[in-house]
Amino acid sequence: MIEMINVYKKYPNGIVAANGINVEIEQGEFLYVVGPSGAGKSTFIKMMYREERPTSGEIIINGTNLAKLKASRVPYLRRQIGVVFQDFKLLPKLNVYENVAYALEVIEEAPSVIRTRVMEVLELVGLKHKARMFPTELSGGEQQRVSIARSIVNTPKLVIADEPTGNLDPETSWEIMNIFEEINARGTTIIMATHNREIVNTIKHRVIAIEGGLITRDDARGDYGYEG
Amino acid sequence: MKARTLGRHFRESFKSIGRNGWMTFASVSAVTVTLLLVGVFVVIMMNLSKVADDLEKDVEIKVMVELTADEAARATLEEEITNISGVAEILYSPKEEELNDLVMDFGEDLRLFEQENPLHNVFYAKAVNPQETEAVALAIDELDNTFEVKYGKGKIEKLFSFLNTSRNVGLVLIIALLFTAMFLISNTIRITIVARRRDIEIMKLVGATNWFIRIPFVLEGIWLGILGAIIPITLVTFLYYKIYHMLSPKLEQGKLFELLEFSPFIYQVNALILLMAVFIGIWGSFMSVRKFLKV
Numbered sequence: 001m002i003e004m005i006n007v008y009k010k011y012p013n014g015i016v017a018a019n020g021i022n023v024e025i026e027q028g029e030f031l032y033v034v035g036p037s038g039a040g041k042s043t044f045i046k047m048m049y050r051e052e053r054p055t056s057g058e059i060i061i062n063g064t065n066l067a068k069l070k071a072s073r074v075p076y077l078r079r080q081i082g083v084v085f086q087d088f089k090l091l092p093k094l095n096v097y098e099n100v101a102y103a104l105e106v107i108e109e110a111p112s113v114i115r116t117r118v119m120e121v122l123e124l125v126g127l128k129h130k131a132r133m134f135p136t137e138l139s140g141g142e143q144q145r146v147s148i149a150r151s152i153v154n155t156p157k158l159v160i161a162d163e164p165t166g167n168l169d170p171e172t173s174w175e176i177m178n179i180f181e182e183i184n185a186r187g188t189t190i191i192m193a194t195h196n197r198e199i200v201n202t203i204k205h206r207v208i209a210i211e212g213g214l215i216t217r218d219d220a221r222g223d224y225g226y227e228g
Numbered sequence: 229m230k231a232r233t234l235g236r237h238f239r240e241s242f243k244s245i246g247r248n249g250w251m252t253f254a255s256v257s258a259v260t261v262t263l264l265l266v267g268v269f270v271v272i273m274m275n276l277s278k279v280a281d282d283l284e285k286d287v288e289i290k291v292m293v294e295l296t297a298d299e300a301a302r303a304t305l306e307e308e309i310t311n312i313s314g315v316a317e318i319l320y321s322p323k324e325e326e327l328n329d330l331v332m333d334f335g336e337d338l339r340l341f342e343q344e345n346p347l348h349n350v351f352y353a354k355a356v357n358p359q360e361t362e363a364v365a366l367a368i369d370e371l372d373n374t375f376e377v378k379y380g381k382g383k384i385e386k387l388f389s390f391l392n393t394s395r396n397v398g399l400v401l402i403i404a405l406l407f408t409a410m411f412l413i414s415n416t417i418r419i420t421i422v423a424r425r426r427d428i429e430i431m432k433l434v435g436a437t438n439w440f441i442r443i444p445f446v447l448e449g450i451w452l453g454i455l456g457a458i459i460p461i462t463l464v465t466f467l468y469y470k471i472y473h474m475l476s477p478k479l480e481q482g483k484l485f486e487l488l489e490f491s492p493f494i495y496q497v498n499a500l501i502l503l504m505a506v507f508i509g510i511w512g513s514f515m516s517v518r519k520f521l522k523v
């Protein structure tokens with residue numbers, strides 16, 4: 001479902017963050033992306049939902065070639081992909097319910113469908129009782145769960161997360177991981193950049209390591225692999 | 229776009245006004261100040277223009293007919309004056325009427341002239357364009373059987389130059405005012421932009437199209453504009469009502485000029501203020517989201 005062929009990314013400041021990446025990811029996989037800071041993990045992920053464009057190479061997602069995608073089509077690409085951010089990216093003026101509903105309002109879903117779907121995913125992430133609260137009234141872990149709820153509410157086939165546990169304490173991180181496991185069990189592809197050795201080594205999945213903009217390792221059921 | 233999405237945009241725009249407390253206040257204040265200035269100024273300018281028109285309309289050319297001219301000569305003169313291009317209307321006042329006017333102004337003593345009336349028969353003419361009065365007067369003077377042609381030489385030219393100057397000054401002031409207003413509002417927009425930048429970025433990352441983001445902002449801008457129009461409309465209407473009813477009776481006695489009638493003038497001004505409010509709102513919100521829709 002995802003294919004990258006010879007992907008290069010050079011930022012305007014001259015830094016090369018992707019230096020010829022080739023990878024194939026099947027529907028339903030759970031993929032960890034590991035590597036040191038500045039290795040190019042975020043860039044790898046951002047190119048999948050077109051927050052960044054590759055300088056050269058092909059990125060094909062669900063049959064769409066992102067290199068050829070017009071700017072006006074980008075919103076439609078993003079609706080097929082749920083994205084979970086390290087800093088949550090919730091709209092501060094909207095409450096929990098409204099933040100999640102936003103992803104369905106953009107696709108002009110019927111209000112009755114919105115109501116049931118939003119309550120379903122809030123139930124899944126365990127925040128049904130805080131639906132009327134605003135992001136500032138929530139803990140980091142709760143905000144991240146809202147962000148996850150928003151990313152899956154329109155049932156995308158692919159969910160991408162960039163260090164979703166990076167700002168959370170260990171216990172909360174495990175809770176978040178359980179949610180991702182459950183989403184993955186329903187057949188959704190998950191791609192997750194992470195620095196969390198314990199998680200990667202405990203919940204085993206395919207691991208790719210990125211260093212200096214290159215994939216240096218790709219193990220079907222791998223370990224975190226770095227000492228430290 | 230589906231109808232229910234439009235409904236959603238309306239609800240969203242109202243909600244945003246309530247939740248953006250101080251930003252709503254800042255924008256509404258900027259619009260209020262701007263429209264108040266514009267409103268007061270438009271009222272003053274329109275009335276000044278009305279006064280100028282009134283004064284101009286009063287400018288007449290007095291054509292005194294030669295004493296020797298008989299009935300036929302007088303009729304010919306009337307026709308010749310009418311035929312001059314640039315003459316709007318002409319009114320005949322025989323010497324008996326002229327004496328009557330004098331008696332009215334200066335007293336019954338003058339009645340003794342009724343036996344032997346020394347006055348001239350008079351035509352009163354007006355130029356189509358009051359500013360061409362002098363040229364018209366000169367043309368009439370060329371005709372036969374005119375004894376004297378008067379039109380308040382000098383005084384009129386001064387009046388016209390005063391009126392033209394005040395019109396120009398008004399125009400300059402309006403332009404200056406518009407610049408101030410734009411500065412005021414674009415400053416408010418700049419504050420809003422900073423606050424909205426992140427929101428817009430997030431909306432785009434979640435898959436919103438540009439119009440999906442823009443429409444609620446534009447609607448919100450319209451509501452802010454309308455909120456900002458309330459005080460200016462109320463104040464301008466109230467003040468003009470007071471001033472109109474205070475000055476009108478006095479001006480009616482003077483007969484020189486009048487203010488624009490309260491209705492429909494003030495309703496037109498209010499409509500203008502409201503229109504500008506909506507325009508400012510739309511323009512402002514377009515400006516404040518434009519830059520960040522490219523994420």
Ligand SMILES: Nc1ncnc2c1ncn2[C@@H]1O[C@H](COP(=O)(O)OP(=O)(O)O)[C@@H](O)[C@H]1O
Nearest residue numbers: 011013015017036037038039040041042043044
């Ligand atoms: N927007 C950007 N402009 C310029 N350089 C960037 C930008 N984003 C990332 N980089 C650089 O690209 C390299 C890879 O960054 P990133 O993909 O964020 O790595 P990681 O997520 O693995 O820490 C780093 O050297 C970083 O400084």
Ligand SMILES: [Mg+2]
Nearest residue numbers: 041042043162
């Ligand atoms: Mg990163």
